[in-house]
Amino acid sequence: MFESITQIAPYIFFFLLAGLAIGSAIAVVAQRNPLYSAISLIGVFVALAGLYLTLAAPFIAVVQIIVYAGAIMVLVVFVIMLLNVETEDRRPLRLRSLVPIAVLLAAVLFAEAAFIFYFVNEAPAPPSPVATLNPSSVGLTASIGAGLFTTYLLPFEITSILILMALVGAMSLARRSAIRPTDVVVPGAAVLPRQTFEPARVGDATPVRADTTTEAAALSGLWDRAHEREDD
Amino acid sequence: MDWLNNLVGQTAARGILQLISINITFVVVLMIVAYTVLAERRILGFIQGRLGPNRVGPGGLFQPFADLLKFILKEEIVPDKSTRFVYLLAPMLAITAALMPIIVYPFGPEITIPFTRIAVPLVVARFDVALLYVLAITSVGVYGIALAGWSSNNKYSLMGGLRASAQLISYELSLGLSLVGVVLMSSTLDLYSIVEQQGGWWGLRWNIFRLPAPQVIGFVIYLISAIAETNRVPFDLPEAETELVAGFHTEYSALKFALFFMAEYVNMFTVSMLATTMFFGGWNGPGVATFPALGIIYFLLKVVFFLFLYIWLRGTLPRFRFDQLMNFGWKFLLPVALFNLVLTATLVFFFGS
Numbered sequence: 001m002f003e004s005i006t007q008i009a010p011y012i013f014f015f016l017l018a019g020l021a022i023g024s025a026i027a028v029v030a031q032r033n034p035l036y037s038a039i040s041l042i043g044v045f046v047a048l049a050g051l052y053l054t055l056a057a058p059f060i061a062v063v064q065i066i067v068y069a070g071a072i073m074v075l076v077v078f079v080i081m082l083l084n085v086e087t088e089d090r091r092p093l094r095l096r097s098l099v100p101i102a103v104l105l106a107a108v109l110f111a112e113a114a115f116i117f118y119f120v121n122e123a124p125a126p127p128s129p130v131a132t133l134n135p136s137s138v139g140l141t142a143s144i145g146a147g148l149f150t151t152y153l154l155p156f157e158i159t160s161i162l163i164l165m166a167l168v169g170a171m172s173l174a175r176r177s178a179i180r181p182t183d184v185v186v187p188g189a190a191v192l193p194r195q196t197f198e199p200a201r202v203g204d205a206t207p208v209r210a211d212t213t214t215e216a217a218a219l220s221g222l223w224d225r226a227h228e229r230e231d232d
Numbered sequence: 233m234d235w236l237n238n239l240v241g242q243t244a245a246r247g248i249l250q251l252i253s254i255n256i257t258f259v260v261v262l263m264i265v266a267y268t269v270l271a272e273r274r275i276l277g278f279i280q281g282r283l284g285p286n287r288v289g290p291g292g293l294f295q296p297f298a299d300l301l302k303f304i305l306k307e308e309i310v311p312d313k314s315t316r317f318v319y320l321l322a323p324m325l326a327i328t329a330a331l332m333p334i335i336v337y338p339f340g341p342e343i344t345i346p347f348t349r350i351a352v353p354l355v356v357a358r359f360d361v362a363l364l365y366v367l368a369i370t371s372v373g374v375y376g377i378a379l380a381g382w383s384s385n386n387k388y389s390l391m392g393g394l395r396a397s398a399q400l401i402s403y404e405l406s407l408g409l410s411l412v413g414v415v416l417m418s419s420t421l422d423l424y425s426i427v428e429q430q431g432g433w434w435g436l437r438w439n440i441f442r443l444p445a446p447q448v449i450g451f452v453i454y455l456i457s458a459i460a461e462t463n464r465v466p467f468d469l470p471e472a473e474t475e476l477v478a479g480f481h482t483e484y485s486a487l488k489f490a491l492f493f494m495a496e497y498v499n500m501f502t503v504s505m506l507a508t509t510m511f512f513g514g515w516n517g518p519g520v521a522t523f524p525a526l527g528i529i530y531f532l533l534k535v536v537f538f539l540f541l542y543i544w545l546r547g548t549l550p551r552f553r554f555d556q557l558m559n560f561g562w563k564f565l566l567p568v569a570l571f572n573l574v575l576t577a578t579l580v581f582f583f584g585s
């Protein structure tokens with residue numbers, strides 16, 4: 001009796017984790033509070049990691065948690081916390097006319113999936129590089145490392161360069177303010193009444209035009225004093 | 233074992249034994265953690281020239297139980313405007329993430345149980361990616377603190393939560409990089425074989441001394457980032473009581489506060505265990521080859537030394553400022569960790585066996 005339990009245990013784990021993944025995925029879309037959506041997405045990633053574990057791929061499972069649950073989602077939660085995003089209101093559905101087309105496309109997708117499931121046994125199996133390896137060591141760290149640095153070295157390096165490019169791009173976008181000249185146009189400095197620059201002329205509200213911070217500082221007498229101090 | 237195998241089959245028997253050993257390990261660790269709290273209060277008392285708790289039982293020995301009873305009996309308060317679900321979820325996440333890594337640490341070598349011929353390796357789960365598993369669970373531990381700070385709807389909590397998340401994310405990098413040196417020398421991620429490899433030299437071939445690349449720099453970086461990872465003095469900015477009341481757990485009371493408190497001390501314990509396992513030879517020491525049971529004593533002694541170090545530092549050092557903390561982590565610790573990585577890789581490449 002118990003022997004049969006050990007036989008069905010993989011199925012129990014599979015349906016538990018798959019159910020958790022699908023349930024969390026639905027919750028990501030259905031939740032109206034963005035933070036709840038983010039937490040549900042973490043649930044999806046953890047369930048996927050569990051599925052990888054049941055497929056005897058512990059390395060992929062752990063990397064899934066480190067990269068997605070531990071790094072990317074922390075960033076998302078951070079942004080949600082910092083911006084203090086409010087709960088989404090239910091809005092009237094735009095593009096209502098497209099709903100039947102969406103249903104049709106979904107049906108086509110399901111039909112394709114069913115077709116593949118039905119005919120997958122009849123199609124000849126493509127020669128896969130994984131099949132040549134010892135099946136008991138496929139998901140382990142050593143075999144993944146050896147594969148990455150021998151057979152798949154070029155794709156690995158190209159991916160690294162791609163990620164480096166993304167990093168450099170993000171840096172150059174974020175540093176835009178430092179590349180621009182420090183002499184920035186300040187909107188508030190454009191038009192100010194005369195009396196703000198010269199206290200002696202109280203009541204004189206004739207506008208003084210200053211297009212940049214430096215100009216405004218020079219007009220109000222701050223610039224020269226700063227320079228004198230530097231010279232000393 | 234045979235009768236259990238016959239009763240439920242081999243796989244189920246293994247599962248049942250695994251569950252039992254997980255529970256035993258958790259109970260033992262939680263007891264040690266409870267007494268770490270007591271030891272901290274007594275030692276801090278000694279350092280500061282006062283007595284510390286000594287009323288309950290001989291020398292205050294039953295103080296942890298009194299504390300637990302008090303935690304259980306206090307009123308549970310949920311703030312009115314908090315995000316209730318997340319507020320209740322956060323402490324559970326914190327304690328789960330703290331307890332989960334314990335199962336992969338090897339506490340001792342293979343030991344024959346007295347009066348039987350059953351040999352048991354003193355590790356609950358031994359698997360290929362144990363070290364990565366520890367790092368993965370550590371990185372998930374951020375959520376407990378971040379969500380606690382956010383859901384309490386209190387500005388001090390939010391500040392504490394943000395500080396804690398920023399600090400944990402920053403120091404996680406140096407922590408991981410400092411361990412890569414050891415991984416390069418051992419060429420495995422399995423903690424049990426990492427410990428086994430440190431068995432030579434009468435049990436003193438620890439990774440911190442071991443040729444070709446003694447991991448002294450790696451260990452110092454690990455120690456510093458581990459203290460930051462556990463939010464302890466001098467990196468305890470997330471709960472700086474002079475600035476933030478109590479940081480991310482300001483609004484937590486009774487058992488929910490106790491869970492955060494326990495999570496902090498369990499984290500201290502696991503971080504000490506990782507230091508012992510990776511740099512100080514785990515259960516290895518003189519005489520372990522002949523008397524395997526000595527191994528568990530050596531292991532616990534080393535871990536207790538690190539716990540004492542934590543308490544000692546708390547009694548000695550003042551707190552960092554937040555910008556100092558970030559500058560130190562990113563501009564000093566991370567480059568040094570990278571340098572150590574390159575140095576170790578070079579030495580292992582030219583002089584490794």
